[in-house]
Structures are given as C-alpha cells and as structure tokens.
Amino acid sequence: MKKPFLFRLSMFILSFSLSMLLGNPVYLLAKASDKIEYLYPANKGKVFDETVDEFYEALRDLKYPVHQELYKRYKVRSTEQQRNLDTILFKEMPDASVNIREKLLFKEVEKLNYITFDGNILRPYPDIDINYHQNVSPDRQVYFFYSFKDTEKEFKGRYAIYDAETKETVAGGYTYMPKLNLTRNIYDKER
Numbered sequence: 001m002k003k004p005f006l007f008r009l010s011m012f013i014l015s016f017s018l019s020m021l022l023g024n025p026v027y028l029l030a031k032a033s034d035k036i037e038y039l040y041p042a043n044k045g046k047v048f049d050e051t052v053d054e055f056y057e058a059l060r061d062l063k064y065p066v067h068q069e070l071y072k073r074y075k076v077r078s079t080e081q082q083r084n085l086d087t088i089l090f091k092e093m094p095d096a097s098v099n100i101r102e103k104l105l106f107k108e109v110e111k112l113n114y115i116t117f118d119g120n121i122l123r124p125y126p127d128i129d130i131n132y133h134q135n136v137s138p139d140r141q142v143y144f145f146y147s148f149k150d151t152e153k154e155f156k157g158r159y160a161i162y163d164a165e166t167k168e169t170v171a172g173g174y175t176y177m178p179k180l181n182l183t184r185n186i187y188d189k190e191r
Contacts, residue, residue, distance in 0.1 A: 042139035090160035100146040107138035119180025
C-alpha cells in the first residue's frame with residue numbers, strides 16, 4: 001500500500017518540477033510586443049501653432065471644453081478643495097521667485113527640477129520621473145508650467161503639465177515645505 005502512494009507522490013513531484021522548469025505553455029505562445037502602446041503616443045513631428053503663452057491665456061479663460069469641465073467639477077466642491085483649482089487649472093503664484101512656461105518634449109521635463117534645501121536634506125521639485133508616467137510617450141509634446149517661491153523660511157511650488165495636442169492635464173501638483181533654521185547660533189543671543 002505504501003509503494004503506490006510513494007510512486008504517485010514521486011510522479012506528482014516530477015511532473016510539477018518539469019512544468020516549473022519548462023514553463024507554462026500558454027505563456028510561451030504569447031509574443032512580447034516590441035512597441036509600447038501609450039495613451040498619449042509620440043507626436044514629436046507635429047506642428048502646433050499655439051504658443052505656450054497663448055495656451056496659458058486660453059487655460060485661464062477656460063477656452064477649451066476639457067478645462068471648462070474641470071472648472072465645473074471643482075466649483076461644486078467645498079472651499080478647501082477649491083483651493084486646488086489653481087493647481088489643476090494652473091495659475092502662476094503672484095509672489096513667485098520664478099515662473100516658467102515652456103513647450104517641450106515630455107522626456108525633457110526631468111531636466112527642469114529645482115533643488116532646494118529644507119535645512120536637513122536636498123529635495124528636488126517637482127520630482128518628476130517619466131518612468132512613473134508610462135501612459136505618456138517620452139517624445140510627446142507638452143506644455144510645462146512651473147511657479148515657485150524659495151525663501152529662507154519656506155518653499156512653495158506649483159506645477160502642471162498639459163498635453164499640447166489634447167490640452168488635457170498629464171501631471172500636476174503643489175507643495176509647501178517649511179525650512180529648518182540650522183544657521184541660527186544660540187550663543188549669539190547670550191552676547
């Protein structure tokens with residue numbers, strides 16, 4: 001009685017081992033696609049007449065239906081959530097140290113990160129890594145808007161990336177970072 005059980009067990013282990021070694025035949029039939037399908041495919045060669053400043057003005061005037069829909073959705077929300085509207089429909093900060101408006105390829109956005117020191121570590125902002133935005137081709141034309149204020153006490157920043165063809169928001173965000181004051185010497189007060 002023990003011998004048939006051991007024989008079946010050894011056959012099961014052998015067949016399981018072979019299937020793991022050879023792989024699943026269903027997966028072997030599927031071919032890997034060399035071409036990546038992006039939600040926003042490359043449009044590097046297309047020419048868009050609209051300048052980045054014209055697009056910014058159209059964005060602020062809600063010229064495009066996609067921006068009108070966003071505005072309507074945010075206006076019915078609470079006042080706290082409406083504060084994010086300036087980030088969603090990008091608006092430059094009035095007291096900003098730097099305002100950037102550029103039309104470029106999506107892969108070039110990473111080069112525009114600003115490095116700030118919060119008193120503890122160096123931080124990039126916006127920390128955009130195109131590898132995390134896999135629905136946008138690196139060769140896609142985008143409008144990049146960036147506004148920030150960097151002082152000794154704080155860093156405030158706001159950015160938005162819009163697709164140049166569809167006018168839709170690809171990425172965006174806002175940050176506020178208080179800075180630690182490590183340069184103050186407590187012995188200076190005693191003197």
